[in-house]
Amino acid sequence: MVIGWKHGFKSGGETILKSSAERLINKVEPLGAMTLGRVQSVGRGALFFLQGLFQILVLPIQFSKILEHTWFIGTKSMVVIVLTGIFTGMVLGLQGYYTLVRFGSEGMLGSAVALTLIRELGPVLTAIMVTARAGSAMAAEIGVMRISEQIDALETMDINPVRYLFSPRIVAAVISFPLLTALFDVIGIFGGYITGSLLLGINPGIYIYRVKESVLMADITGGFIKSLVFSLVVTTVCCNRGFFTHLHSTGGFGAKGVSHSTTTAVVHSCVLILVFDYIITYLLL
Amino acid sequence: MTQPFIELKNVKKRFGSNRVMQGVDLLIFKGEITAVIGKSGCGKSVLLKHIIGLETLDSGVISIAGQDLSAMDREARKRFKQKTSYMFQNNALFDSLNVFDNIALPLAEGSSLSKKEIRDRVLMRMEQLEIMGIEGRYSAQLSGGMRKRVALARALVTDPDVVLFDEPTTGLDPVRKNAVHSMIKAYQERFGFTAVVVSHEIPEIFEIAQRVAMLDKGRIVFQGSPEQIKESTIDVVRSFINGIEETNREF
Ligand SMILES: Nc1ncnc2c1ncn2[C@@H]1O[C@H](COP(=O)(O)OP(=O)(O)O)[C@@H](O)[C@H]1O
Ligand SMILES: [Mg+2]
Numbered sequence: 032m033v034i035g036w037k038h039g040f041k042s043g044g045e046t047i048l049k050s051s052a053e054r055l056i057n058k059v060e061p062l063g064a065m066t067l068g069r070v071q072s073v074g075r076g077a078l079f080f081l082q083g084l085f086q087i088l089v090l091p092i093q094f095s096k097i098l099e100h101t102w103f104i105g106t107k108s109m110v111v112i113v114l115t116g117i118f119t120g121m122v123l124g125l126q127g128y129y130t131l132v133r134f135g136s137e138g139m140l141g142s143a144v145a146l147t148l149i150r151e152l153g154p155v156l157t158a159i160m161v162t163a164r165a166g167s168a169m170a171a172e173i174g175v176m177r178i179s180e181q182i183d184a185l186e187t188m189d190i191n192p193v194r195y196l197f198s199p200r201i202v203a204a205v206i207s208f209p210l211l212t213a214l215f216d217v218i219g220i221f222g223g224y225i226t227g228s229l230l231l232g233i234n235p236g237i238y239i240y241r242v243k244e245s246v247l248m249a250d251i252t253g254g255f256i257k258s259l260v261f262s263l264v265v266t267t268v269c270c271n272r273g274f275f276t277h278l279h280s281t282g283g284f285g286a287k288g289v290s291h292s293t294t295t296a297v298v299h300s301c302v303l304i305l306v307f308d309y310i311i312t313y314l315l316l
Numbered sequence: 317m318t319q320p321f322i323e324l325k326n327v328k329k330r331f332g333s334n335r336v337m338q339g340v341d342l343l344i345f346k347g348e349i350t351a352v353i354g355k356s357g358c359g360k361s362v363l364l365k366h367i368i369g370l371e372t373l374d375s376g377v378i379s380i381a382g383q384d385l386s387a388m389d390r391e392a393r394k395r396f397k398q399k400t401s402y403m404f405q406n407n408a409l410f411d412s413l414n415v416f417d418n419i420a421l422p423l424a425e426g427s428s429l430s431k432k433e434i435r436d437r438v439l440m441r442m443e444q445l446e447i448m449g450i451e452g453r454y455s456a457q458l459s460g461g462m463r464k465r466v467a468l469a470r471a472l473v474t475d476p477d478v479v480l481f482d483e484p485t486t487g488l489d490p491v492r493k494n495a496v497h498s499m500i501k502a503y504q505e506r507f508g509f510t511a512v513v514v515s516h517e518i519p520e521i522f523e524i525a526q527r528v529a530m531l532d533k534g535r536i537v538f539q540g541s542p543e544q545i546k547e548s549t550i551d552v553v554r555s556f557i558n559g560i561e562e563t564n565r566e567f
Contacts, residue, residue, distance in 0.1 A: 172412070180408035187368050187402040188422040188474075189394060195425070 080267045083201055086194035096199035104165040105207030111160050116215040119152055120222020128231050140233055141241030144223030149246060149254045153216040155308050158261035162300040166269040169200060170296035173273030174289035197270045208262035209255055253315045260307055265300045272296035321346040321510055322367060327376035336362050338534030349504055349511045351521045354531035360514045361405055364480045368402045401471040405482040407463050409455040416451035419470045441469040460487045481513045497524050518557050
């Protein structure tokens with residue numbers, strides 16, 4: 032405004048004033064549009080999620096599709112989970128040992144490793160690894176179906192695309208995530224045992240004893256709840272991004288659009304996993 | 317004249333600043349084949365998508381058997397959708413399903429037929445379209461013409477009452493093109509279905525269609541029988557069906 036006035040005295044005040052106001056509006060306008068766009072896309076995501084949940088219960092239950100996706104999300108993620116689990120456990124054992132040994136309490140290693148894994152790292156790392164493996168695949172596959180009109184084709188056949196594409200994946204993820212998390216936890220605890228007992232010489236009996244003694248049912252329930260919530264977050268974010276690829280043209284069209292959807296799906300899932308992790312931990316403690 | 321089965325009244329649609337339909341009026345009669353012709357990009361596919369409900373109109377009315385499509389309740393819309401098939405211009409085959417599953421999908425998901433019945437019906441359609449023996453292949457492994465015929469088989473497998481064909485013969489060789497045309501014709505004679513065919517096959521399409529409508533610059537500039545269109549005195553229509561570029565003022 033001030034600048035507008037200054038220039039205004041030199042040449043045709045009115046127009047300069049108007050143009051600077053216009054410039055201001057032009058700066059603010061995209062901000063408003065962006066905010067509205069964000070709100071809209073969150074709303075769309077929520078509706079998508081609710082519709083997906085509802086369609087799970089609509090008969091007939093899609094058993095074969097649920098099975099197929101469970102195989103993809105669950106079974107095929109096992110190798111990744113075993114690998115990350117064992118190394119996470121081993122590094123926890125290593126770090127934990129050198130921290131605890133300073134206080135002369137390296138005997139506590141078992142509880143340190145087990146609690147860290149069961150409460151936090153198990154659910155979170157499992158969810159992130161499954162996002163990277165299966166979540167990205169969901170976003171890409173559904174995104175390609177969107178841009179090649181396959182989702183439109185489903186609609187013309189009176190097949191509900193949300194029910195067909197999203198609902199079985201929710202069920203499959205709800206089945207797979209807790210099981211994979213449990214696998215991760217067990218393998219991780221074993222990894223801690225490898226470094227702690229086999230390499231650094233803590234008595235194996237003490238390690239196992241500490242694990243058994245310190246883990247309470249509440250810890251396991253907490254980890255279970257987390258993995259359930261993450262399964263919903265990951266499938267919803269990834270399927271939603273793929274499904275609405277055509278509405279996010281800022282990332283490009285066609286193949287670029289799909290790649291943008293996939294990237295965003297993975298990034299948003301990972302961020303949301305950590306956000307929800309914090310919220311659930313806060314509520315549980 | 318009988319009641320039109322599908323009627324578009326002053327339908328308008330724009331994408332941003334691109335006004336694709338600027339008041340389309342079109343009548344489609346039951347049991348007839350209506351050919352829609354017009355230049356590429358003039359909005360023929362958009363027109364078909366409005367009828368099946370993939371696009372929503374900005375203003376105007378589309379009515380099916382006298383009922384406003386946008387005011388239809390869920391059940392009525394479902395009934396219309398179930399007996400209507402749509403064949404996409406670029407096929408929209410499910411590329412991670414094989415040919416058999418592609419054709420079978422509308423039956424497998426939308427009907428209570430047994431596995432064997434579905435199989436019989438799929439194989440019958442495949443035989444009619446001369447695509448036997450490729451059941452296990454995927455869309456990426458097929459030639460363009462084969463894909464087109466798989467899409468046709470998928471559109472017809474449900475024995476629909478209404479079929480909207482978006483360029484069913486584009487990219488086919490002359491022999492297959494005639495085969496597809498005579499198949500549409502034979503179907504219509506046997507089952508009396510209603511078809512809307514977007515086509516560039518002029519004049520062949522006039523042999524099978526009872527009505528022809530031409531879309532130009534967002535409006536229907538002509539609709540009537542194939543005999544009438546050949547006699548038409550409207551400039552755009554005459555030059556289009558004779559394959560002449562309208563007075564090349566642009567150049
Ligand atoms: N989803 C869409 N978004 C924006 N523009 C579109 C969309 N679909 C079609 N159009 C535009 O509408 C016009 C008509 O397209 P179309 O109906 O595909 O033409 P044709 O007559 O060749 O089938 C084109 O200019 C196209 O760019
Ligand atoms: Mg088209």
